[in-house]
Amino acid sequence: MKVNENKTSFIGVLKGYLPILDWGAKYNSKTFTNDLIVALIVTMMLIPQSLAYAILAGLPPEIGLYASMAPLVLYAIFGTSRALAVGPVAVASLMTAAAAGKLASQGTPEYIGAAVALAMVSGLLLIAMGFLKLGFLANFLSHPVIAGFITASGIQIAAGQLGPVLGIHLEGETFLDIAISFWNNISLIHIATTAIGVGSLIFLFWVRSGLKPLLIRLGMKAKLSDIMVKVGPVVAIIATIVIVWVLGLSEQGVKIVGKVPGGLPKLAMPPLDMALWLKILVPALLISIVGYVESISVALTLAAKKRQRVDPDQELIALGASNIGSAISGGFPVTGGFARSVVNFDAGAETPAAGAFTAVGIALTTLFLTPLLFFLPNATLAATIIVAVLSLVNLAALKHAWKFSKADFAAMAVTIIITLIEGIEPGLIAGVALSILLHLYKTSRPHIAVVGQIPGTSTFRNKLRHEVVTDPEILSLRIDESLYFPNARFIEDYINNSVAANSGVKHVILECPAINGIDLSALESLEAINLRLKDGGITFHLSEIKGPVMDQLKRSHFLEKLTGKVFLRHYDAVASIKPELARRTLETKL
């Protein structure tokens, strides 16, 4: 929702779509210096990540650098978060590999073309969703489904990167296939590669867990030592480049990145290939939504810490522009990443300009530093990916979900299992479908309480949970659900059976505070209930109907046919049928 006081004025609308007009006007030398330092730190972190995620997506490493320039600048112009850092991320890279892999083999120009097209279509979809205010669609990825999906993706990515770390070739697009491939190839481990890969892994895990306490003990401030931890991968990269170069390990079969073409990417519109775009529409949509959910969660979390506002619909436009920027500069799908945004935030990014300066840092790297990457071993990059993605794996969330709700647990578990076995698209789709089906099942058999009056009050509560006063002639029922087609007949049956089981009943009063809507199927059920109760000499009343529901009932003929009355409060209904009982209970001292 765009909350903008000047919304009606042209400048107001323009500022809504171009937040840079807002913060750009207040920019000064202090914020400039600050943003510059932040950019330096983030660049250091982004270089290995960009290379690694490009390789994870099955693309040449330089494409990772390309995807880390234009998107950052475009996000700085259109984005509303002060801290979000946009670029290639693990899950979107995995999804890119899965989608492009269905259309071409890795290493071919068609494969690269498909990855660029994914960024383009994904960008267009995001912008369309932004203008149509369709951000709410992302809500259909429930927390358990997205958590399960990210955990499963993390496991699959980590498993796949064990190949480069151990110097073996692993094949397969699902965790299951990769695991089988691992089992079949385990004997082919390459010793020198494994030494570098596992060495990097151990170093990087130590950086995560052991470096910070050490730095603090050495007198460094907590925040700065946090940032040093994030720069750890650069140290691993420099060290292993030197080792491979000095020991000549590439001649002994250690795979290296090799020649990374230098220079800035050529800007070009990706060809408008409608047949290709249609083929990648579904994966592009899934990448867009997953990327958006990841990005907006990070943005909202960081904004809340500084009480800044993030506009969810404008974020769609900003991410869309970033992806189109990536496509035009030959890159692949990007989104706001968690780790780098936190670094951005912790280092004190004041404005989105920090992101633009980071883009300059990456550009300088592309221009001048690519020759230094020649001896970079793939095993080191794979190790950085494993360490990064393992932080995404959160199996404890399963336990948490189990404790809170079996339905949420089931959605999460099914998402994880289907993603690992069948792949990422089926996993996501199964998770969303199951969440919806479980919701429908639950609402199809709603909780119904027989309510009675709490002595000393005019309040009515479930007689199984509270000490209440009831009367054998009055059956007061509270249905805890909106009345709609999946539960319409259930409620009909429930009331029929309740009346059959309580022969003295002369009045049925439906207390409706929990009924948020009535559809046509439920209306017809209410009419049937009214008619059947009438045949049995029982009067049917309603109480506590909410305004919008009452408006709806007034558009039908139900209220004319209703044998009883509609009361504002349940107490009024009981008081009108049994005035003495209701009053006596009201006056009872609690």
Next chain:
Amino acid sequence: MKVNENKTSFIGVLKGYLPILDWGAKYNSKTFTNDLIVALIVTMMLIPQSLAYAILAGLPPEIGLYASMAPLVLYAIFGTSRALAVGPVAVASLMTAAAAGKLASQGTPEYIGAAVALAMVSGLLLIAMGFLKLGFLANFLSHPVIAGFITASGIQIAAGQLGPVLGIHLEGETFLDIAISFWNNISLIHIATTAIGVGSLIFLFWVRSGLKPLLIRLGMKAKLSDIMVKVGPVVAIIATIVIVWVLGLSEQGVKIVGKVPGGLPKLAMPPLDMALWLKILVPALLISIVGYVESISVALTLAAKKRQRVDPDQELIALGASNIGSAISGGFPVTGGFARSVVNFDAGAETPAAGAFTAVGIALTTLFLTPLLFFLPNATLAATIIVAVLSLVNLAALKHAWKFSKADFAAMAVTIIITLIEGIEPGLIAGVALSILLHLYKTSRPHIAVVGQIPGTSTFRNKLRHEVVTDPEILSLRIDESLYFPNARFIEDYINNSVAANSGVKHVILECPAINGIDLSALESLEAINLRLKDGGITFHLSEIKGPVMDQLKRSHFLEKLTGKVFLRHYDAVASIKPELARRTLETKL
């Protein structure tokens, strides 16, 4: 739900599954005579219908008779409705033709085999659903979807039968195709056939509208004249048989039924062809569910009139047995039909035995009367179908739905349009999917009311609809929806924006009588809301949480982190924050 006092005893359970044990014990000569008369009337009505619906399903006419024997006997044993008459019906016949037509061409043994297999699989599915108590699945066909589907099927059937009525050949499996075929073949109308067809149509329409008033004027009782109206088709059949025979019209190109093989059907298990059964699984499921919905609605309506009970789960078993019986005797899918059940009821059927006697009537017809059907013109049968199905077409229901709810209207309209254009399966599936999506969309943006205290009461209501007392420091919000993933972030945004717009707010109280469930996504949103309000120095309270929701919250750590308290009544919350204001308002004379 099976409500049976002896449920725990073996005899009780047996009586639940074999209702015949219950009514059979009380059977006597009076009910016998009565049931016999009813059977005679229903047989007269069922003969033309059975022949016509078999032809509608693309099957030889005798198969219609086969499908009207065993199912009636089996329903008499297993069914719980006293009035339901089971047999071939229009919509199920159309669905059978559509499903079998995809596997073989009409007139081949494979086509008949597919129709028989549909009855078998449908029967097995219904029995499985009955034992697994899955009758609620039928509820997902909402009233607007089923009404739209039946209307569209009626239109399509009527359009298709215009072919035989006019003596032209129409092709196509959807209304659209049939209409195009009609347009292309209109010039080929066969005059003699048209004379018989249109003549029958006019006669049958007159029987429906003009005969009853005439009979009543002639002194006949209303109920008896109603029954005479239903027997009208038999008169048309006899008359046109005589006309065709006497005038030798069949030599002039009037299509006739021809030789109908006499004798009872041979009983045989349909071959267990797993490949075929899997192919027809989805159509068989749709036929089962649509048939069940039609049948149970009729059964419930008629039972309510005599205050009898119908057991929805046992009805699944009875319909399943009827379909298996139909398959074993070489018939096609059957269900409880509306018109014939009403005749059964009006004629005074006392027990399901009336159905069994009708089966005997059909058997006698099959044994002795089939030679008389030789000259029966197809045009007459087509005319009886048109007159029967046009009563299913109810376009006024669209207007009714439009007035009550745009969502229900959309579901009905889309079901009609897709069924007419794309066919019956896509129509049904689109209708169900749209109903679910519209529900999800609606609940994703719930109604939220700012509430205040109604003077003179402890009741709180929407401040836009009632004269209420509010306080600038307290923001009381009532969310009219369960909190779950599609609306979790909407609510987060809403509360953030409300607080931003009301700077004086120090307490936010969520009144929760309409919240029937909280899932993990919503729990995380509540935690985020609590944290953000806390950062802004605002206390977050909850009131009127229902028992099951409170149980759920207690399984999380949310209540420990909540900055405010949970109150049983909203009044208690306000009274605890602003005791004087609450008490003063409570004591205000209304």
